[in-house]
Amino acid sequence: MxxxxxxxxxxxxxxxxxxxxxxxxxxxxxxxxxxxxxxxxxxxxxxxxxxxxxxxxxxxxxxxxxxxxxxxxxxxxxxxxxxxxxxxxxxxxxxxxxxxxxxxxxxxxxxxxxxxxxxxxxxxxxxxxxxxxxxxxxxxxxxxxxxxxxxxxxxxxxxxxxxxxxxxxxxxxxxxxxxxxxxxxxxxxxxxxxxxxxxxxxxxxxxxxxxxxxxxxxGSAQAAPRTEPTPPEPAPGELPRVLVLDRPDSVQSALLMAHRSPARSQVDLPRADGVSDVLGGMFTSRLNMELRERLGYTYGVGCRFDLRRDSGVFLISTQVDTDTTAHSLTASLAEIDRLQREGVTEGELSAVRESNTVGLPVAYSTARSLAGALVEMIVHDLPEDHIDRLRAGFERLTADDLAQAAQEYLRPREMVTVIAGDAKRLEGPLSDVGAGPVTVRDPETLWS
Missing domain, CATH: 3.30.830.10 (Metalloenzyme, LuxS/M16 peptidase-like)
Incomplete structure (x- = not known):
């Protein structure tokens, strides 16, 4: 029964x-x-x-x-x-x-x-x-x-x-x-x-x-003096732009879209992570619904902020068939544009709140996970009640907060796109979509 x-x-x-x-x-x-x-x-x-x-x-x-x-x-x-x-x-x-x-x-x-x-x-x-x-x-x-x-x-x-x-x-x-x-x-x-x-x-x-x-x-070791982080200089070149890392005969492309973001201390994390979740951080995100569910181009897509003491990066990542690479790029940009124009729905807001608060008792149920949280607090000079403030920040989020975050933290006109795939089949379609000048490199020469 x-x-x-x-x-x-x-x-x-x-x-x-x-x-x-x-x-x-x-x-x-x-x-x-x-x-x-x-x-x-x-x-x-x-x-x-x-x-x-x-x-x-x-x-x-x-x-x-x-x-x-x-x-x-x-x-x-x-x-x-x-x-x-x-x-x-x-x-x-x-x-x-x-x-x-x-x-x-x-x-x-x-x-x-x-x-x-x-x-x-x-x-x-x-x-x-x-x-x-x-x-x-x-x-x-x-x-x-x-x-x-x-x-x-x-x-x-x-x-x-x-x-x-x-x-x-x-x-x-x-x-x-x-x-x-x-x-x-x-x-x-x-x-x-x-x-x-x-x-x-x-x-x-x-x-x-x-x-x-x-x-x-x-032991006898002494405290190190604290130093103020210095933001790194941007790479030269026109923005946006596309770099193709040539992998001849590859049937898939690894697609990475990214731009610089502020440092950890300059970011309101609930707003930044919240808009990232709506765009590509959850299974029900805009990018996953478009690239996976509607177009069938990928098994999954994600996006996140990589925040450091002196700078940060926002990135979108996925893997798609070679022939769908150019359209995956433009479709992703279109979703960013739609999010910035239309804001978020109440359903998306609710999903962001729940995904970042409901699971906290499980997320911090082990000594290892608690220690990991403390490491982040120490590295980024966060207060001892950082996790509680973070939870409260997600609970207070409004649709307007996320709409403003989309304008503040998403910068598609400053995007660089890195694609590992078959350059012979990619260069022409990528040049046609207008996502910036396309450069092709042999991976073997990247770090020589």
Whole structure:
């Protein structure tokens, strides 16, 4: 017998847990006690991402971040040491941050954090380990670039920015080849080992000495002076414009449309994310309904803001059949134009509110997700109640707010389009649609 479906109740209210802050030595510990959460997350945040790298050391942050996994003994010694405590190493580099950490049972958290401290403060960074890691990044770079969407994404920076952002975060292959083990050790010493950073600890902390964890991680390291971000210069050239990365005989095109946007601190996130959701961020979005449901050109399309401390990018991405590429581009521009002219419907407004508020209790139900939110707050200087303010901002949104955001944050006349596909079949149709001058490049020459 079929059971009757349960009746849905009202969405549960949600409030982000209030963090506890401690000044320990030269650093700061930010902790959230989650009773019953016996698997904890620890993150150490340094504001030492790829954006500040010198031209002759592009990729040094990403390389150093990976090399820390070799531990104090070298030769990938850290993961086995952590496994003895049921712990896992976590690390990543963004344009703005250098993040390391561990996830571990709370009853082994002190041991796992001690290994984190050793790996961050006194890693071996042997020549052979750094060179091996560098070779792995280079091999992975070209392997990943064989995926059309990845290729287009990596080429995008050069169409929007000059300076460091014009080159992929991991460094261009020719540049990265010149990053020596000595350069990695110098970067680590000046930007990581000697800088305390901010330590995040999330889990059931009833029996955890959080201050002792901070003392173990920070040691004698000192706080780094805060620097004001400087907006990067735009790439030269006419706007809008189209770049085709030639992949002969490709039956599909990876289509990426993007323009510069303000930095994270200059954006009203509920309004920006809300209009992005309406345009392409939800299954029921304008772009998905047009390109997927009505035209049948793609399995899906998305758009989002990539916001950094000094700048930002708004981008639309999809993959379509080669013969539908030009029309996909013009159809996307038409949807932006319609959104700016007509605004949003009450149904779209309701969907934006629900998609950004109803799921919060689940989205922040783990130590890892709470730690991730704290990392964002630290990197972007956000208040401790940022998530609650964000929720309230989405709840207050009006249709007029989103209509104004469409005018303020969507800039189709400043759009650059990067397409990875068969140039022979694409160049003519793209030139005909009037989306700007079309340039064709061989992907092999992009970073040489």
């Amino acid at each position: 079929l059971q009757t479906r349960p009746v849905l109740g009202d969405p549960a209210s949600y409030a982000f847990p209030k963090p506890r802050r401690l000044a320990v030595g030269g650093g700061t510990v930010v902790a959230i006690d989650v009773p019953g959460q016996t698997f904890a997350s620890v993150r150490l945040v340094h504001l030492a991402g790829g954006a500040a790298e010198a031209p002759d050391r592009m990729g040094v942050a990403a390389l150093a971040n990976e090399a820390l996994e070799d531990g104090v003994l070298g030769n990938s010694s850290l993961p086995p040491a952590l496994e003895r405590h049921g712990a896992e190493w976590v690390s990543r580099v963004t344009w703005d941050s250098f993040v390391t950490g561990v996830d571990a049972p709370v009853n082994r958290l002190a041991d796992a954090t001690a290994l984190l401290a050793e790996a961050v403060r006194t890693p071996a960074l042997r020549d052979e380990d750094v060179l091996r890691r560098r070779d792995q990044i280079l091999e992975r770079f070209w392997l990943d670039a064989s995926v059309p969407s990845t290729l287009a994404t990596r080429a995008l920076g050069s169409q929007l920015f000059t300076g460091r952002y014009a080159t992929p975060l991991s460094g261009a292959p020719e540049r990265l080849k010149g990053v020596t083990p000595e350069a990695v050790r110098e970067f680590h010493a000046s930007s990581i080992a000697d800088v305390a950073g901010t330590l995040i600890v999330v889990g059931d902390l009833s029996d955890v000495d959080v201050e002792a964890l901070g003392t173990a991680v920070f």
